[in-house]
Amino acid sequence: MTNTRFDPDTLRWTDTGLIPAIAQDHATGEVLMMAWMNRESLAETLRTGDVTYWSRSRGALWRKGATSGHLQKLVRLSVDCDRDTILMQVEQTGPACHTGRRSCFYTDVEAGAERITADPLPE
Amino acid sequence: MTNTRFDPDTLRWTDTGLIPAIAQDHATGEVLMMAWMNRESLAETLRTGDVTYWSRSRGALWRKGATSGHLQKLVRLSVDCDRDTILMQVEQTGPACHTGRRSCFYTDVEAGAERITADPLPE
Numbered sequence: 001m002t003n004t005r006f007d008p009d010t011l012r013w014t015d016t017g018l019i020p021a022i023a024q025d026h027a028t029g030e031v032l033m034m035a036w037m038n039r040e041s042l043a044e045t046l047r048t049g050d051v052t053y054w055s056r057s058r059g060a061l062w063r064k065g066a067t068s069g070h071l072q073k074l075v076r077l078s079v080d081c082d083r084d085t086i087l088m089q090v091e092q093t094g095p096a097c098h099t100g101r102r103s104c105f106y107t108d109v110e111a112g113a114e115r116i117t118a119d120p121l122p123e
Numbered sequence: 124m125t126n127t128r129f130d131p132d133t134l135r136w137t138d139t140g141l142i143p144a145i146a147q148d149h150a151t152g153e154v155l156m157m158a159w160m161n162r163e164s165l166a167e168t169l170r171t172g173d174v175t176y177w178s179r180s181r182g183a184l185w186r187k188g189a190t191s192g193h194l195q196k197l198v199r200l201s202v203d204c205d206r207d208t209i210l211m212q213v214e215q216t217g218p219a220c221h222t223g224r225r226s227c228f229y230t231d232v233e234a235g236a237e238r239i240t241a242d243p244l245p246e
Contacts, residue, residue: 004237020143022154029152031145034208046232078240080227081220085157087228097204104203105210109169114127117201 008039012084018054019086023064023096026075026089032096033104035062037086049074051090070094095121131162135207141177142209146219149198149212155219156227158185160209172197174213193217218244 013019018036025032035053037045041061044052051072055062065071076089097104100120108115136142141159148155158176160168164184167175174195178185188194199212220227223243231238 006232006235006237020157022145022157024152024154029147031147031154031210034143034145034203046235077232078228079230079232079237080157081222081224081229082227085227087154099204101204104205104208105201106204107202109129109200109202112129112169114129114202 008042010083011042011079012082013039018056019084021051021053021086021088023051023072023088023090023092025092027091030103031105032072032090032092032102042086045074045088046077051088064096065093068094070096072096131165133206134165134202135205136162141179142207144174144176144209144211146174146195146211146213146215148215150214153226154228155195155213155215155225165209168197168211169200174211187219188216191217193219195219 011019017038020034021037022034023032024030036056038054041052041054044061051064051074053062053064071093073091074088075091078087080087095102101118102121103118106116106118108117134142140161143157144160145157146155147153159179161177164175164177167184174187174197176185176187194216196214197211198214201210218225224241225244226241229239229241231240
């Protein structure tokens with residue numbers, strides 16, 4: 001198995017300097033959310049172990065759970081074969097979704113209709 | 124639980140008419156890949172049950188496994204809370220990755236170094 005120095009410049013950032021990052025519950029395998037990182041948020045995530053995205057709407061670093069307390073602790077970080085997507089195994093405190101649900105993916109599409117598959121977690 | 128008609132126009136497509144789609148093994152929970160869909164590929168995926176992406180490099184519909192035989196059969200399709208990402212549970216035949224590995228996420232980043240965590244599947 002090779003062991004190469006990791007150089008963030010080898011990732012394929014978008015024209016606006018972002019890369020999509022998927023967060024998956026390390027224990028259950030549930031996919032919790034997908035958000036975006038820039039170079040600074042990736043560096044922060046790797047340095048601190050607190051998953052930190054780039055908020056496109058606010059144009060600012062977004063340390064997940066900084067205000068809500070619903071932190072994501074990094075367990076493992078991978079890049080894909082063409083180096084344009086990040087996958088993280090995380091330890092999620094409480095809900096990952098701003099709606100209070102564990103995962104942001106709570107709407108199924110079936111036979112042309114939408115179905116809500118999860119309720120917000122108890123407070 | 125609400126049951127609303129699914130309208131693809133309510134998804135948040137990028138400026139170039141795309142949406143990221145994550146494929147997850149429905150049985151193991153392993154995240155296999157992330158690629159992009161346009162309206163036509165999403166419609167094809169839902170209509171046929173064969174996961175079909177949009178190849179940005181080729182500028183063409185990309186029915187996963189059409190040439191390799193490594194099809195992805197759709198088991199379940201979800202959209203996230205802000206309707207800009209798709210998550211699919213799939214039944215993957217053989218490797219999802221063009222390198223012959225089961226998943227595209229076979230490179231871990233740890234302590235500033237990269238580590239390859241999976242070998243190509245046997246032919």
